[in-house]
Amino acid sequence: MNIKKFSEAMGEIDVRYVDEALNYKKNSKRRRWMRWGAAAACLAAVLAVCLLMTDMPSQRQEDSLIRLSENSENVVARYIEQAPSVSTVADLQFLTEEEIFSASHMAVFRGTVLGIRNIELDFNGDKAYRAIAESRVEEVAEGPCAAGDSVSVLLPCPITEGVWVEDTDVVSAMRVGTEGIFMPMIYDNENSVWIQNNARLIKKDIADYGFSDGVRYAFLQTEDGLIFSRYTYESISDAATLDEIWEYVQNMLERYHS
Secondary structure, three states, X not given: OOHHHHHHHHHOOOHHHHHXXXXXXXXXXXXXXXXXXXXXHHHHHHHHHHHHHHHHHHHHHHHHEOOOOOOOEOEEEEEEOOOOOOEEOOOOOOOOHHHHHHOOOEOEEEEEEEEEXXXXXXXXXXXXXXXXXXXXXXXXXXXXXXXXXXXXXXXXXXXXXOOXXXXXXXXXXXXXXXXXXXXXXXXXXXXXXXEEOOEEEEHHHOOOEEOOOOOOOEEEEXXXXXXXXOOOOHHHOOOOOHHHHHHHHHHHHHHHHO
């Protein structure tokens, strides 16, 4: 090719191709730095997520702790999703209807269960499992609560599938939304002391009230009908509605607490 033809050929080359050729090496370096920068950013994001996930269990444990007063010693209380599959045996003392309604420090109200949370109580390594029910008070026959209040009641068993606790047949049927008549003990610093394994829990630290057992102090309206201890309350053993129970309870309280 002579000089003239070479010059003509060069004149037909688009200027942008020349610019791209001149800038190729520079752009290649820039793209490499961009790729390395993006990879570094991704790696940093992954590490941040891993650190966050590592911290999440401890954060959840911290959030689940129930704050106790200084009167409770060597015990840790926390909310848990599900209690382990355990069974316990209780020794339920016989009480007549008259003895039940003659008891002091008892609240009696009608209401609806708003929520139930299982708890773990760690007494120096000796663990016990219970539940706390939050209930909306609708009518009051006795006690310090009033209609419209939301109160907490310590249950003698966790509410978990596969967990069986003797003498909690009635309370274990409790679910969110259950309507019922409840007769728990009113907790104070003296009658709520639980001592176990050289540790002490003031139950008032975790609930306003508590059932003395899981059979005789609740009457529940469930999908399976009215559930209560019919052998304890022989005088109303054929009751079919909460209204019947409520009338009976008020009459008994008037008789023995007047």
